[in-house]
Amino acid sequence: MDSPVVAQPKPYLVKLECGRAYFWCACGRSRRQPFCDGSHTDTGIEPRRFVAPRTEEALLCGCKHTRGGPFCDGAHTNLPGGSPLDDPDSPANRAIPLVTEKDGPRRWLDGGCFIVCPKSAASAWRGNLRHRRIVGAELGARYQTQFLLEAEGARTPPVSLGASDAVLLVSSGGGEVVISGRAFPVQATDGVYLRPAETLELVPRSGESLQAFLLASPPAALEWPAGAGDNFDRRFPQRVIAVDAARRTAMGSRFFQILVDERVGSRVITQFIGHIPRSKAAPHRHLYEETLIVLSGRGCMWTETRKATVAAGEVIFLPRKQLHSLEATCAEGLCVAGVICPGDNPSITYYD
Ligand code: FES
Numbered sequence: 001m002d003s004p005v006v007a008q009p010k011p012y013l014v015k016l017e018c019g020r021a022y023f024w025c026a027c028g029r030s031r032r033q034p035f036c037d038g039s040h041t042d043t044g045i046e047p048r049r050f051v052a053p054r055t056e057e058a059l060l061c062g063c064k065h066t067r068g069g070p071f072c073d074g075a076h077t078n079l080p081g082g083s084p085l086d087d088p089d090s091p092a093n094r095a096i097p098l099v100t101e102k103d104g105p106r107r108w109l110d111g112g113c114f115i116v117c118p119k120s121a122a123s124a125w126r127g128n129l130r131h132r133r134i135v136g137a138e139l140g141a142r143y144q145t146q147f148l149l150e151a152e153g154a155r156t157p158p159v160s161l162g163a164s165d166a167v168l169l170v171s172s173g174g175g176e177v178v179i180s181g182r183a184f185p186v187q188a189t190d191g192v193y194l195r196p197a198e199t200l201e202l203v204p205r206s207g208e209s210l211q212a213f214l215l216a217s218p219p220a221a222l223e224w225p226a227g228a229g230d231n232f233d234r235r236f237p238q239r240v241i242a243v244d245a246a247r248r249t250a251m252g253s254r255f256f257q258i259l260v261d262e263r264v265g266s267r268v269i270t271q272f273i274g275h276i277p278r279s280k281a282a283p284h285r286h287l288y289e290e291t292l293i294v295l296s297g298r299g300c301m302w303t304e305t306r307k308a309t310v311a312a313g314e315v316i317f318l319p320r321k322q323l324h325s326l327e328a329t330c331a332e333g334l335c336v337a338g339v340i341c342p343g344d345n346p347s348i349t350y351y352d
Helices: none
Strands: 012-016 021-024 048-051 056-060 106-108 114-116 123-126 129-135 145-152 165-172 174-179 182-187 191-194 199-204 209-217 249-251 254-260 270-276 289-296 298-302 307-311 315-318 325-328 334-341
Touching (some): 129 315, 145 199, 165 174, 165 334, 174 209, 191 270, 199 209, 325 334
Antiparallel strands (some): 106 114, 114 315, 165 191, 165 209, 174 182, 249 254, 270 334, 289 315, 289 334
């Protein structure tokens, strides 16, 4: 059997029609990419037939190295040409203005993308829990609501996100999270998963504060039940996922590690932590909506006609399909914690 050839080291964006059968080219030799034109004859590689379950846009693999054919699974990012870079000092890029004007805690880029300084966002208190709304529908988000929670001293009042799935990213401090009565120790950079209708309480370590970003999908408001629930969903016992270098996935010179996804029960949210070395990726798009919490380092977020600096502690909101590039500008690179929804793989990008 011959080996597949790379038709292009990136996926093809196609519109699939519900119920229609397609033949995805697996050999890479078709001149009608990403579909079969019969060129596989004598290669020993057969096209993959599939029926679209719904009418939707999809990214079909162009590199023919996907393990999830016909769909792109990010394998192209580790092939020659699969993680292209851009020169931030090119004449075209130098002409893009740096946005410094603020709209409250936010700086806006193209297409509804923004950078927000969470500590400058309006806050409210519930007992000893300070909460701030960072991302929501009023700011253009369609799939998520994000809050910054800051707990001081004792155990906080219980909070719930109703019927939504939720994830927590512990951004500083440590202690315990209590999910519907079940306690889990946590420390900075841990990811935490909450099932619908469960309650959350934060318990900072003695004398410390605990800060965490709470994100719900579908979008939801904070609810304040009178007491902690006893409805812990025992079908999904793993709720805290720590950073583990052995679980990294390479993506060109970048890497990421999934924290929360369907393996722990999450239905629509995928949470990850990742590192970007000093570099600027070529502008690209995603089919998912994304928020990125900058944990360390400095960088620059680029869209078509604007760019803005980003630094540790800030949050980037990126609408679905918005052209962008996140550049790391410091020697140690950028460490980010991200959430994509709906989506399951943060390495799937597409290019114009
Ligand atoms: S294009 Fe083949 S895995 Fe993405």
